[in-house]
Amino acid sequence: MGKVISLVNQKGGVGKTTTSINLSSSLGHFNKKVLLIDLDPQGNATTGVGINKGKIKYSIYDVLAGNCEIADATIKTKFKNLSVVPAIINLAGIDIELIQKEREQEDFKKGNQLKEKLDKVVENYDYIIIDCPPSLGIITTNALTASNSVIIPVQCEFYALEGIMQLLSTIMQAKKKLNPELDIEGVLLTMLDPRTNLGLEVVEDIRAYFKERVYDTIIPRLVKLSEAPSYGKPIIEYYSKSKGATAYLMLAKEVIERNGK
Numbered sequence: 001m002g003k004v005i006s007l008v009n010q011k012g013g014v015g016k017t018t019t020s021i022n023l024s025s026s027l028g029h030f031n032k033k034v035l036l037i038d039l040d041p042q043g044n045a046t047t048g049v050g051i052n053k054g055k056i057k058y059s060i061y062d063v064l065a066g067n068c069e070i071a072d073a074t075i076k077t078k079f080k081n082l083s084v085v086p087a088i089i090n091l092a093g094i095d096i097e098l099i100q101k102e103r104e105q106e107d108f109k110k111g112n113q114l115k116e117k118l119d120k121v122v123e124n125y126d127y128i129i130i131d132c133p134p135s136l137g138i139i140t141t142n143a144l145t146a147s148n149s150v151i152i153p154v155q156c157e158f159y160a161l162e163g164i165m166q167l168l169s170t171i172m173q174a175k176k177k178l179n180p181e182l183d184i185e186g187v188l189l190t191m192l193d194p195r196t197n198l199g200l201e202v203v204e205d206i207r208a209y210f211k212e213r214v215y216d217t218i219i220p221r222l223v224k225l226s227e228a229p230s231y232g233k234p235i236i237e238y239y240s241k242s243k244g245a246t247a248y249l250m251l252a253k254e255v256i257e258r259n260g261k
Contacts, residue, residue, distance in 0.1 A: 002035075002125040003259055004118060005185050006143040006150045008171070011163055012134035014155040015190035016040075018225060019251075020131035021048045022244070023151075025234030026252035028081035032126040035074065038087035039114075039143055040133040046086040049077045050232030053088050061091040064098070064113045064142065070121045079237060095138040110138055111178055115146035126261065136170045144174040149185035154206055156192040156199040156218070161209070186258070188251065190219040217251040220244065 007016045007023075017040065024036040038045040039060060043053060058073035063085065076083045098110040114130075122128065130143045144150070150171060154160050175182040187210045193199050207214050219225075220243055228238035236245045 002033075002122045002128050003149070003261075004122065004128045004130065004147045005255075006130040006132050006140075006147040007153060008132045008140060008143070008150045008167065009153055009163075010134055010136045010140075010167055010170075011155075015153045015188075015219060016134070017044045017048065017131050018229070019151070019153050019188060019190065019219070019248075020045050020129050021229065022225075022234050022236070022248040023251055023255065024082055024127070024129045025049075025079055025236055026248045027127050027129075027255065028079060029236060029249065030252055030256060031081065032256070033081050033124070034083070035121070035125045035128045036082065036084045037114075037128065037130045038084065039091075039130050039139055040087055041089055041092035041139075042133075043087040043089065043091075044229065045131040046084065046088070047232060048229035049079065049082065049084050049234065051075060051077070051084060051086050053086070056086050056088060059091065060085050060087050061094055063117050064091075064094050064139075066113070070117045074121075079234060091139070098138055111141040111145045114142040115179075118146050127255075136167070140170075141174065141178070144171065144182060145178045147179070148181060149183045151185045151188055153188045153190045153219075154202075155190055156202045156206075158198060158202075160202045161205065184213055185255070187214045188217070188219065189214065191221040192218050193221050215251060215254050217247055217254055219247050219251070 007020045024034045028034045058068045062068045073085045101108050102110045132140045222244045224239045224242045225244040228235045
């Protein structure tokens with residue numbers, strides 16, 4: 001049975017998509033079969049693994065709308081053990097459609113669509129990684145309902161903890177009302193500039209607050225990590241000798257070790 005992990009933080013620019021792409025690729029590097037689900041209407045994880053949006057037949061929108069199954073929308077990438085369910089901009093309207101369906105159909109619940117579809121394929125993968133949008137709306141609710149756990153990327157900058165309490169509250173509500181099995185997989189420190197005292201202070205604050213849930217691996221702020229998506233490649237394929245590639249391989253090892261598989 002595969003492990004379903006969502007990357008969640010309602011703040012933008014904290015490294016969710018970068019981590020979704022590079023953690024997925026790194027897990028694949030260690031011979032884990034991985035499905036990356038792009039659940040952000042911006043579709044950056046889709047282009048970040050080299051998928052041409054103009055050639056997509058079915059996307060995650062079609063899955064949530066009930067137009068197709070996960071397998072129909074899955075695209076095998078050119079990277080080792082990595083497949084993706086892509087997103088395009090029409091996903092932005094799915095909230096309204098699901099709300100409308102719930103009003104019209106008595107037995108329809110607007111947060112269960114992804115789980116119902118993933119249950120059919122979860123045994124085919126070791127890990128299913130979900131890149132969530134920077135919001136806590138219906139799309140993210142679908143992800144939390146479908147997931148075994150969440151990874152929270154936290155940027156090593158001022159205001160890092162701002163909004164975290166709201167996010168934790170949302171996760172706990174989802175656990176209570178929608179998914180009793182949901183847990184916090186880990187907290188990932190991202191975009192660290194070790195030259196600044198502020199960044200190091202944030203690391204101390206986050207570790208003090210989340211304790212053992214914080215990964216040992218810290219993702220540095222690097223130009224190469226920012227460049228890689230524009231070439232449609234994970235960092236280990238774009239520049240394997242970079243500190244970013246090393247960091248994500250170390251993170252993948254931690255994830256595997258924590259899960260014992």
